[in-house]
Amino acid sequence: MADKAQSRAMAARLLEAFRAAGALEVTPDILQPAEALLDLYGEDIRARAYVTADPLRGEMMLRPDFTVPVVQEHMANGAEPARYAYAGEVFRRQDHRGPARSNEYFQAGFELFDRTDPEAADAEVFALFEGLLAKLDLTATIGDMGLLRAAVDGLDTLPERKAALARHIWRPRRFQHLLARYSGQIPVPQARADLLAGTRSEAPWIGLRTPEEMETRIAALHADAEAPPIAAADVVALNALAELRCPADRAPDALRALGIGTLEPAIARLERRLEALAARGIDPAALRFDAGHGRSTMEYYDGFVFTFSAADPALPPVCLGGRYDALTRQLGQGREIPAVGAVIRAGLMADLEARK
Amino acid sequence: MSDPMIKLGVPSKGRLMEKTFEWFAEREITLKRTGSEREYAGAVEGADGVALVLLSAGEIPRELAAGRIHLGITGSDLVREKLADWDSQVAALAPMGFGHADLIIAVPSCWSDVDSLEDLDAAAHRFRATHGFRLRIATKYHRLVREFLIREGVADWQLVDSQGATEGTIANLTAEAVADITSSGETLRANHLKILSDGLIHQSQATLFASRAADWNGKQMRLGDLAKQLGVAAPEL
Numbered sequence: 191m192a193d194k195a196q197s198r199a200m201a202a203r204l205l206e207a208f209r210a211a212g213a214l215e216v217t218p219d220i221l222q223p224a225e226a227l228l229d230l231y232g233e234d235i236r237a238r239a240y241v242t243a244d245p246l247r248g249e250m251m252l253r254p255d256f257t258v259p260v261v262q263e264h265m266a267n268g269a270e271p272a273r274y275a276y277a278g279e280v281f282r283r284q285d286h287r288g289p290a291r292s293n294e295y296f297q298a299g300f301e302l303f304d305r306t307d308p309e310a311a312d313a314e315v316f317a318l319f320e321g322l323l324a325k326l327d328l329t330a331t332i333g334d335m336g337l338l339r340a341a342v343d344g345l346d347t348l349p350e351r352k353a354a355l356a357r358h359i360w361r362p363r364r365f366q367h368l369l370a371r372y373s374g375q376i377p378v379p380q381a382r383a384d385l386l387a388g389t390r391s392e393a394p395w396i397g398l399r400t401p402e403e404m405e406t407r408i409a410a411l412h413a414d415a416e417a418p419p420i421a422a423a424d425v426v427a428l429n430a431l432a433e434l435r436c437p438a439d440r441a442p443d444a445l446r447a448l449g450i451g452t453l454e455p456a457i458a459r460l461e462r463r464l465e466a467l468a469a470r471g472i473d474p475a476a477l478r479f480d481a482g483h484g485r486s487t488m489e490y491y492d493g494f495v496f497t498f499s500a501a502d503p504a505l506p507p508v509c510l511g512g513r514y515d516a517l518t519r520q521l522g523q524g525r526e527i528p529a530v531g532a533v534i535r536a537g538l539m540a541d542l543e544a545r546k
Numbered sequence: 547m548s549d550p551m552i553k554l555g556v557p558s559k560g561r562l563m564e565k566t567f568e569w570f571a572e573r574e575i576t577l578k579r580t581g582s583e584r585e586y587a588g589a590v591e592g593a594d595g596v597a598l599v600l601l602s603a604g605e606i607p608r609e610l611a612a613g614r615i616h617l618g619i620t621g622s623d624l625v626r627e628k629l630a631d632w633d634s635q636v637a638a639l640a641p642m643g644f645g646h647a648d649l650i651i652a653v654p655s656c657w658s659d660v661d662s663l664e665d666l667d668a669a670a671h672r673f674r675a676t677h678g679f680r681l682r683i684a685t686k687y688h689r690l691v692r693e694f695l696i697r698e699g700v701a702d703w704q705l706v707d708s709q710g711a712t713e714g715t716i717a718n719l720t721a722e723a724v725a726d727i728t729s730s731g732e733t734l735r736a737n738h739l740k741i742l743s744d745g746l747i748h749q750s751q752a753t754l755f756a757s758r759a760a761d762w763n764g765k766q767m768r769l770g771d772l773a774k775q776l777g778v779a780a781p782e783l
Contacts, residue, residue, distance in 0.1 A: 232680060233692050233704055285630040285689075357671065357701065364699025367664065381661035381743065393655035393738045397716045399673055407659050407672060 192544070197296040197537035201277035204298035204322065204534055208275030211318050213300055216274045218259035220281075224249040227258060230490070230520060240281050252281035257490070257514070257531060258521070260301050264529075265522045271304035277536070292537070299511075301531030303518075308528050309459060312494045312513060313466030315530050319498065319509050320472060322534070326542045328498040328508055330476075332438055333483025335359065335512075336493045337445065337456045341431050344452025347372060347420045350410055362432075362485055369428065374419035386415050431481055438464060438477035445481075463494060490517045494530065500542055508542065509534045551597040552765050552772065555609055555618035558586050558600035562752060565644040566619050573776050593775060595768045604628075606755075611635045613759030616769075623649055623727065623750035627687050636755040637781035639773070645752035647727040649687055651745035654716055655738045662744050663698050666723070670702040673722065684708035684721035687747070691725040694747045713737035756781045 192200070209215060221244070227235050228249075239254040253259070256276045264272055277298040284291040300318060304311045320330065342355045351372045358365040370376045385408065395401060427448050436444050442464070445457050464474045484495035493513030500508060511532020519526035556577060557563045567577045576591040577598055588598030599615055606620035607628040619642065629635045653660050660669050670681035681703045685691050688705055695703060706721050713733050715721040725747065728734055734741065754776075762769065762783055773780040 228704070232701065234696060236705075237692055237696070287631055287634055354668070354671075358699060361699035361701065363697075364664075364667065364701075367699070371664070379662065379743070385658055385661075390658045391655050393740075395656045396654050396738050397656075397722055398677065398719050399654075399657070399669070399722055401656075403669075403672060403676060404657060404659050407669060411659065 192537045192540035196540045200540040200543075201296040201298045201536035204536060204539075205275055205277040207322055208273075208298070208300045208318075211273070211275075211300065213273040213275035216260055216263060216276050217278070218253065218256055218263065218276065220253050220279070221247075221250045222253050222259060223247065224251045226262065226521065227251055227254065230258065230517075237285065238282050240283055253279070254282060255280055256297060256299055256533070257301065257517070260299075260531075261514075261518055261521050261529065264301075264303055264527075265518060265525060268303065270527065271302070271306065273303075274301045274531075275299065295538075296536035297533045298536050299531060299533035301529060303527050303529045305528050308493070308513070308530070309462040309466050311528070311530050312463050313470055313472075315511060315532055316467060316494075316496055317470040317472060319496075319511065319532050319534065323498050323509060323539070325546065326498075326500070326508070326539070328500055328542075329478065330496065330498050331478040331480050331483055332494070332496045333480050334456065334460055334494055335484060335491055336459065337453060337481055338428075338432060338485075339492070340453050340456040341428050341450050344450060345420055345424055345428075348414065348417050350414065351417075351420070360485060362482075369420070369425055372414075372420045373422060373425045375425075378415070382411070386412060432485070434479070434481040436479055437475050438479040439474040441479040441481075484512060490514045492516045496532070500538075505538065506535065508538050550764065551595055552617060552768055553597050553599050553615040553760075554590070555599045555601045555606045555615035555620075556588070557603040557606070557619060562603055562619075562645055563600075565752065566642070569642050569644070570776075575775065593772055595765070596772065607632075607636075610755055610757040611759060613757050613761065616757055616760040616762065616765065618755050618757070619752055620755070621645055621647065621750045622753045623647065623687065623690070623748055625753070625755060626748060627690050630689070635758055637758060637783060639754040639756055639781055640776065640778040642752045642754060645750070647729045647750045649690060649725065649727055649747040649750060650741045651683070651691070651723060651725045651747065652713075652728075652734050652739040652741050653723045655735075655740040657740075660742070662742055663695075663700055666742060666745075667700045667702070670700070674702045680704040681723065682706045682721040683723045683725055684712050684715040685725035686712070687725060687727075690747055713739060754778070756783060758783050 224241055240252040242250050244250050260274050279294055280297050281294050284293045302311050302315055338359055339356060342352055345352055354368055355365060427450050431448055434444055442457050442461050445453060467474060484491050491512035491514050495512035497507040498509040509532055513530040515528045518529050556566050570577050575593045578589055580589050581587045586600040588600050590596045590598050603620045606618040607625045609615045610618045611629050626632050660666055673681045683703055684706050686709050708715055712724050712726045770780045
């Protein structure tokens with residue numbers, strides 16, 4: 191295992207490469223206000239980050255990643271387009287033992303904010319990391335969270351159902367449950383049937399949630415009960431999409447073969463991205479495409495996603511990155527900018543280099 | 547030379563202690579408190595090389611994890627809540643058939659539209675949009691509740707810490723739902739709360755655990771004998 195000095199040296203080397211690629215170095219604080227992170231990630235982050243308290247600034251977290259503070263800094267006073275680089279420690283609570291479970295490790299990353307040509311930006315970031323990692327025999331996998339989103343948006347069903355499915359794209363288990371419910375594959379529970387038939391509790395009202403909020407939801411449940419189920423063929427196509435894996439050069443044809451009409455703009459974006467990668471000397475046939483990539487682990491990415499992984503499945507990805515346009519919207523207080531970036535685990539990269 | 551005794555940690559008072567003593571008595575091992583009523587000292591008869599350590603049930607998971615006791619009896623809920631990756635730190639030897647309690651999620655009974663986790667998730671989403679913050683769930687079982695809700699894919703909730711009188715937090719407007727231990731459900735009903743139909747997080751009972759961190763050097767054979775006498779399988783440690 192690389193020691194701290196070796197990891198730090200690797201992070202510094204990567205930072206230098208990012209600067210040579212035109213990035214401005216940023217140095218976010220190690221102590222980050224917890225509120226923005228908690229609001230963004232919810233309790234998931236509490237399980238993964240160290241929370242501490244400052245007598246004046248309130249609840250703080252030891253930096254669990256760089257992306258959020260870099261986006262905040264850019265949204266507050268960044269010029270466009272912008273390229274940022276950073277290197278330093280991140281801190282992750284670990285609830286499970288294992289060799290790859292460091293709770294403090296060096297990350298080096300590069301983030302690109304550019305609204306002119308998103309696919310060219312995707313290719314620029316991917317090619318930069320591919321070049322840095324080229325000698326390590328890693329497997330590159332790409333995906334696109336926008337595909338599943340486009341397929342959900344294209345379903346012929348109530349907007350409320352589409353919104354509920356879109357909200358759970360990152361939680362596959364709940365997503366599948368809702369899909370089964372909306373397509374009539376699981377029976378309506380007795381309690382729901384009773385509710386729709388008019389059964390109400392006689393218990394006294396308590397708590398902050400109001401009777402009006404409940405009535406609004408019951409009205410929505412009535413509308414849902416009256417709507418036709420999502421067609422079985424649409425469910426089959428959606429599941430086939432989520433499970434699609436193939437060499438990236440064959441992905442556009444494989445996606446078109448699913449016959450999901452509303453997918454076309456997202457497929458066209460994928461094609462433009464693959465062309466932009468090829469123009470940078472990256473052969474799409476050598477990349478794995480996985481339409482479900484990033485669904486359960488890479489929560490803020492909402493478009494292009496990629497990882498570079500070593501053969502040992504016990505190791506975390508050496509590099510992971512992607513597009514996070516929605517995150518800039520959430521943190522931008524009314525403003526937004528398309529953004530794409532990635533990070534490398536510097537210590538892991540040093541280990542793999544040493545083994546060569 | 548290391549202390550040759552196997553240290554057995556037992557809850558120091560109340561029903562849990564009495565039931566534990568009974569459980570061992572049925573297996574022809576007598577555990578008893580010695581000295582005055584207030585003194586936490588004990589003795590073991592009927593098993594060689596076992597020393598009794600009387601502890602608060604809440605401290606037994608920590609003492610097992612640290613290896614300061616070899617065996618301990620406490621609720622399986624406490625072990626799972628207090629020890630990260632609990633089964634890498636302790637081995638469960640035997641459920642003991644008492645101290646039953648369910649860790650459940652409950653919401654106000656007046657919420658006619660919420661019966662399941664699916665409903666809770668949908669209500670939480672609307673609640674957050676309306677009130678500007680995530681639906682609050684009061685509990686002291688942070689790890690168990692968090693792991694359960696993340697596994698089930700429920701979103702838009704947050705945990706608020708409640709170390710006691712948890713059922714009252716909803717009426718006091720400091721939480722919208724609770725996750726707590728219940729055996730009969732009476733306290734929940736008295737506070738106008740109902741259990742979600744799929745809101746059972748863990749069925750707890752008093753359990754005999756063995757520490758993986760304790761010094762078992764030269765005590766393995768004795769552990770084997772004790773396990774045989776208790777009618778349980780000797781653990782892989």
